[in-house]
Amino acid sequence: MTTPEGDIGGQPAQSPILSARDLRVQFAGGPGAGRARAVDGVNLDLYPREILALVGESGCGKTTLARTLLGLVRPWSGEVWFAGKVLSYAAPSLKTYRRQVQLVLQDPTGSLNPRHTVYEAVAEGLRIHGARALGSFTDEAAKVADALSRAGLRPPERFFLRYPHELSGGQRQRVVIAGALVLDPQVIVADEPVASLDASVRGEVLKLVLALRDDSGLSALVVTHDLALAWNIADRVAVMYLGRIVETGPVEKILRSPEHPYTCALVSVISEARGKEPVILGGEPPDPARIPKGCRFHPRCPALASGAAVAAGVEASCRGIDLPILPGGSDARVACHLYPISS
Amino acid sequence: MSLLEITDLTVTYPSASGPVLAVRGVDLAMDEGEKLGLAGESGCGKSTLALSLLRLLPRGARVAGTIRFDGEDILTMGWGRLRAVRWAAASIVFQGAMHALNPVRSVGDQVAEPILVHEKVPKAAPRRKVAELLEQVGLAPSTARAYPHQLSGGQRQRVMIAMALACSPRLIVADEPTSALDVMIQAQILRLVDRLVTDRGISLLLISHDLSVLTSACDRLAVMYAGRIVEEGPAGQVFSDPLHPYSSALAAAYPRIGDATARRNPQGLPGDPPDPSHLPEGCSFQPRCPVALGECVRTDPPLWPAGPARRAACVHVRDSCPGAAHG
Numbered sequence: 001m002t003t004p005e006g007d008i009g010g011q012p013a014q015s016p017i018l019s020a021r022d023l024r025v026q027f028a029g030g031p032g033a034g035r036a037r038a039v040d041g042v043n044l045d046l047y048p049r050e051i052l053a054l055v056g057e058s059g060c061g062k063t064t065l066a067r068t069l070l071g072l073v074r075p076w077s078g079e080v081w082f083a084g085k086v087l088s089y090a091a092p093s094l095k096t097y098r099r100q101v102q103l104v105l106q107d108p109t110g111s112l113n114p115r116h117t118v119y120e121a122v123a124e125g126l127r128i129h130g131a132r133a134l135g136s137f138t139d140e141a142a143k144v145a146d147a148l149s150r151a152g153l154r155p156p157e158r159f160f161l162r163y164p165h166e167l168s169g170g171q172r173q174r175v176v177i178a179g180a181l182v183l184d185p186q187v188i189v190a191d192e193p194v195a196s197l198d199a200s201v202r203g204e205v206l207k208l209v210l211a212l213r214d215d216s217g218l219s220a221l222v223v224t225h226d227l228a229l230a231w232n233i234a235d236r237v238a239v240m241y242l243g244r245i246v247e248t249g250p251v252e253k254i255l256r257s258p259e260h261p262y263t264c265a266l267v268s269v270i271s272e273a274r275g276k277e278p279v280i281l282g283g284e285p286p287d288p289a290r291i292p293k294g295c296r297f298h299p300r301c302p303a304l305a306s307g308a309a310v311a312a313g314v315e316a317s318c319r320g321i322d323l324p325i326l327p328g329g330s331d332a333r334v335a336c337h338l339y340p341i342s343s
Numbered sequence: 344m345s346l347l348e349i350t351d352l353t354v355t356y357p358s359a360s361g362p363v364l365a366v367r368g369v370d371l372a373m374d375e376g377e378k379l380g381l382a383g384e385s386g387c388g389k390s391t392l393a394l395s396l397l398r399l400l401p402r403g404a405r406v407a408g409t410i411r412f413d414g415e416d417i418l419t420m421g422w423g424r425l426r427a428v429r430w431a432a433a434s435i436v437f438q439g440a441m442h443a444l445n446p447v448r449s450v451g452d453q454v455a456e457p458i459l460v461h462e463k464v465p466k467a468a469p470r471r472k473v474a475e476l477l478e479q480v481g482l483a484p485s486t487a488r489a490y491p492h493q494l495s496g497g498q499r500q501r502v503m504i505a506m507a508l509a510c511s512p513r514l515i516v517a518d519e520p521t522s523a524l525d526v527m528i529q530a531q532i533l534r535l536v537d538r539l540v541t542d543r544g545i546s547l548l549l550i551s552h553d554l555s556v557l558t559s560a561c562d563r564l565a566v567m568y569a570g571r572i573v574e575e576g577p578a579g580q581v582f583s584d585p586l587h588p589y590s591s592a593l594a595a596a597y598p599r600i601g602d603a604t605a606r607r608n609p610q611g612l613p614g615d616p617p618d619p620s621h622l623p624e625g626c627s628f629q630p631r632c633p634v635a636l637g638e639c640v641r642t643d644p645p646l647w648p649a650g651p652a653r654r655a656a657c658v659h660v661r662d663s664c665p666g667a668a669h670g
Contacts, residue, residue: 057525168615169385198384199552199596200589200631203611210607225525228597232609255600267600269530270555280530284495 015084016045017219018069018101018187019328023078025064029289036289038064039075040243045328046187051213051220053230053251055266056240057285065240066189066223070103083186099129102180106192108172112164119160122147122178133183147182150216151175152208170201177208181216188212191223206233227270231255236330239263242296243288244325249332259334261303294319295337303338312338344414345372346546347396347514352408354391354400362405363620365391367570369408370646375513378540378547380557380578382593383567384616389550392567393518396548397429413513430457434507436500436536438519443503444491450477450502451487457509476505480535497528504536514546522551533560554593558582563652566590569617569627572646576653586655589628626657634659 025039038061046052056062067073069080071087071094080087087097105111112121122144126133137143141160148156151174164172173193180188193209194202210233212218222234230237230251237255238248239262247260258264265279281300286292292299298318301309309315314337323335354366366388373379383389394400396410398417410417412432417425434457437443445453454476455469474484480501491499500520507515517536521529537560540547551557557564557578564581566574566589574587585591592612598605614631617623623630629639636658646654647661 057527170615198616199554200384200592200612201615202596203592203609204613205611206609207611210609227526227600231598231600231602232605233607252606266526269526270600278530278534280534281527282531284497284528285525 014048016081016328017048017083018046018221019081020044020065020069021079021081021328022325023065023068023080024076025061025068025073026076033287033289036287037243037291038288039068040288040291041325042078042240042243042245043325043328044069044238044245044248045330046219046221047330048186048219049213049217050236051209051222051234053234053237054221054223054240055225055227055230055237057225059285059288060240061243061288062223062240063191066103066191066221069221070101070189071097072103095129099125099133099183100185101187101189102183102185104177104180104188104190104193107196108169108176109164109196111176112172114164116163117160118148118153118162118164118167118175119144121164121175122182125179125183129183135184143182144178147178148175150181150212151178152204153178168201169197170204173197173205174208177205181212185218187219187221189221189223192225193222194229195224195226203232209233227255227266239266242286242291244296244323244335246297246326246336247332247334248326250330253332259339260297260336261301261338262297263334265302294321295323295335297336303336309338314338345411346375346377346413347371347373347548348409348411349392349396350409350411352392352395352410353406354388354395355405355407356401357403357405358620360620364570364622365404365619366395369567369570369572371565371572371575373514373546373548376544376546377563378537378549378561380561380564381548381550381567382552382554382557382564382590383550384552386616386619387567388570388619389567390518393435393516393548393550396516397433397435398425399435427461430512431461431510432512433514433516434510434512436503436507436515436517436520438522444499446491448490449487450489450491450494454487454502454505454509457506461510472509473505476509477502479508479539480505481531495528496524497532500524500528500532501535504532504539508539508543511543512545514548515540516548516550518550519552520549521556522553529556536560552593553597554582554590555597555599566593569622570619571627571656572654573628573657574653574655575646576649576655580653586649586653586660587628587657588632588634588659590655 020042023039023042026035026037029036042065054062068075123140126140134143145156148159153159153174194205234251237251238245241262247263255267258267265281268279279302283300295318298304303309304318309318317337326333326335349369349371352366352369355362355364381389395406451473454473458469458472473487477484477486482501521532549560561578564578565572568589574590582594585594595610612631617627625640626643629635644656644658646656649655649660
């Protein structure tokens with residue numbers, strides 16, 4: 001049942017299970033500010049049995065993109081596709097959709113109700129979705145036990161009556177994951193799943209995400225600012241900057257030999273311990289209500305500052321011409337004037 | 344003589360179920376101008392250790408042992424002397440600058456506060472000094488008029504660093520100064536701290552759970568687990584060739600990109616860090632240790648010498664370094 005190693009992240013023959021098609025999400029800005037273009041034209045495909053890491057700094061729009069893919073935010077324009085159909089925002093179909101695409105939040109302490117037992121926390125989704133959600137199971141308790149043990153809490157019955165405060169951080173995160181698994185989703189969207197966990201516990205939770213793909217055939221979109229996490233578990237990575245995907249492709253390609261100056265800088269700062277000189281970008285990510293003209297990265301771009309863009313004769317484009325939106329798919333692509341625009 | 348010398352430090356917190364040992368006999372020394380990284384996870388006692396250096400622990404905490412700063416014992420000195428030591432001799436940059444800054448006072452007032460306390464100057468005088476400090480940490484002097492909520496996380500952390508520098512201390516303790524920040528901002532802050540302490544010859548005690556961050560910023564590393572130092576040595580060696588199995592686990596938790604062994608193979612430890620009020624028998628790491636032996640359940644190993652300037656508290660180190668048996 002396991003896909004051979006080489007196929008993962010290569011050229012999946014299947015069609016995507018979850019897609020963003022030219023997705024745009026805008027929020028009203030503050031007084032005097034324009035609309036914040038949190039997601040500013042994104043094509044993204046998640047294939048069956050694939051782990052895709054969506055990487056970027058805070059404020060880049062990655063969480064908004066994830067929430068839009070979950071149907072929690074309605075796009076301003078563009079579409080979300082799931083299993084070959086465009087997502088409809090009518091209540092009944094949205095309810096079905098939310099069973100199939102489940103969210104796993106960061107900070108399990110905040111996302112669990114402190115007055116609910118582990119059993120109640122996991123069973124809640126089942127109760128919302130009714131008998132259909134039980135699948136081949138006859139009773140709720142058996143279904144909850146199955147989800148807990150798939151999330152690595154074994155024997156599950158021992159955890160039924162525990163409260164969140166009686167659990168460790170790693171166990172709480174597993175309860176949150178069990179709450180998603182109990183509905184037999186095809187896709188999980190995990191927002192910083194290990195950011196609040198201790199270093200030694202982090203690996204175990206990441207192993208669980210890998211195991212869910214290998215054993216249950218789940219697809220996962222992991223939203224993170226942590227490139228090491230992508231190296232640990234993802235097949236493919238999409239790097240987001242100020243509302244757009246600026247570089248995407250297989251993890252080995254993008255993290256070993258990144259092309260976009262932004263990805264290069266991100267990779268260099270976490271590889272610092274290896275003795276390479278890091279490229280530290282100055283300033284802070286700009287405001288999505290004031291996206292710069294031309295390439296949105298140009299005010300911070302080390303390639304422009306170093307003269308590489310001038311030498312390549314693209315400086316004027318960097319400052320004046322916005323890049324086309326990258327298409328979806330699994331191939332490596334980069335949105336930078338230094339590289340030939342791939343179609 | 345070392346600038347800072349901690350000997351057999353023990354910190355006990357009272358609790359409803361009896362005293363809890365947060366720090367259990369720590370020996371640590373720092374030279375003038377040295378950068379020491381202290382690694383460990385939540386609850387291992389690293390923040391308690393940092394707070395005890397300036398006697399900032401909550402009332403009720405019992406501290407034993409000695410902490411000598413430039414030869415003077417911090418734990419027994421009088422209040423007047425302690426006030427002089429805080430900020431002026433040693434200062435702390437806390438994690439979570441949002442909570443460490445006062446939300447209703449301007450940045451300038453807060454940076455000026457340690458100067459007004461320590462240097463007998465008229466109230467208006469520090470303005471120029473504040474502007475200088477803000478510039479040194481990469482902020483516009485006009486930031487002095489801003490309030491903490493108007494700044495980003497990275498800018499707030501820069502303000503904290505400006506405060507720490509205000510009275511030209513000889514030691515700065517930075518407790519997870521970058522843990523809530525994005526990787527790029529984190530790199531900016533670490534580079535800033537490194538430049539400032541190197542230029543001024545200030546000693547730095549940097550505390551983090553991320554061994555790779557500490558390795559790139561520090562000369563020496565100490566790894567803490569369940570209230571004890573379990574390994575100590577030159578930063579590069581501890582990171583690339585850890586001797587204690589817990590240090591190995593921490594080093595592997597954040598893989599280096601390009602490291603083929605970590606690809607699709609996240610490394611972690613079973614179980615969780617122990618509850619300080621219910622420490623396991625013997626070596627406190629033994630229940631999670633992948634290489635535990637029978638004797639580990641019975642004896643808590645001391646820090647054995649393990650090569651030049653290295654120490655580790657593991658029976659495997661004793662067995663592989665014959666000279667260590669006398670340690």
